[in-house]
Amino acid sequence: MTQTFLLDGREVPFRDGQTIMEAAAAAGVYIPHLCHHPEFKPHGSCKLCTVDIDGRRGAACTNRAVAGVRVQSETAELNADRLTLVQMLFVEGNHICPSCEKSGNCQLQAVAYRLGMTTPHFSHFYPLRDVDASHPDVLLERNRCILCELCVRASRDADGKNVFAVGGRGIRARLIVNAASGRLADTDLAADDRAVQVCPTGALLRKRQGFAVPIGRRLFDLQPIDAVGPGQESGGEG
């Protein structure tokens, strides 16, 4: 017998061991997320996928589906909290969309569109962050990094290279490069590594193809993020 749980009143089937996020994705239901990618181990850090599970809140990407539970995701309250989280991500970094090669293919931007963000609301930090342009084929733009650790996971688990890590804590946390010099050029990172492809923002970019697809004809210019299949959100090359 197939087990099911209720997601926003709709019955969603799941297999043993599946998370709420995985079961929802398999059923074609979108739950907002940034640090989740179906190919990689859940991280549970961005908190955008927080849902109400029988009255308690938890991340849909880390909580297993349980038969019969009632999960609420598309509520005004949860979406208001998601909007606040996204607004905080925008002011913590330097996300200047009109100057970014990734604009239109950026998941941070696309999630903000879906949540109806018209203003970042909070005071901007305008932090000083380093750009690493040392690698011949890849640019590391820390101003746009949201610390989702997808590149950390992809480099370690898919590429077998372990190029990235997050150093520091709290507001001082930053993406670091595992080389004695700290420079991307001194690692074995290659342009077609998964680590480069999975970046949800414009923090990791392949060089020399920034505007291969013009603004206005990019992934999220043509469809909202909830219409793009799971794992396909980072499909657009910035």
Add this chain to the structure above:
Amino acid sequence: MAPPKLRLATCSLAGCFGCHMSFLDMDEKLFELVERVEFDRSPFTDIKHCGPCDVGLVEGGVCNAENVHVLQEFRRNCRVLVAVGACAITGGIPALRNNVDLWDCFQEVYHYGVGVERGQIPNDPELPLPFDKVHPIYEVVRIDYFLPGCPPPAEAFFRLLSDLAAGRRPELPAGAIRYD
């Protein structure tokens, strides 16, 4: 009798006037708009100071002391103040200089820039004092509505002003939110 016209002021602070150009891009709808709207202070009228207005549209962020004075004049005089475009809302392209020390920035532009000869940093007392960082306008005054986009499309301006002229709360159409 026709309802009184909406009195509208517009300005560009640390912006590129691209939002104003986009406003004008509504083309023949401008004829429809002037039936409902009349302009106060604006680059379109060249009126230098703002009187009491129903709506103020502010393009651009705040990068110097004069920007703040203009912004405060708009807030004092406009019943509804709207932040228009990426720069007013996030600082935008001018905020790219926030990562550069202001002195270094001036040196680069006025002394070492490509093609600069016998450069000097302008210091006329009439020039407004530049800030070390560019800020969005909502960090300085209260803002009622936000019109995102770089620039917001002409349709978004038309719809905003139509809604306000009709006494409706302005709503952005679904899919109209863009930051680029």
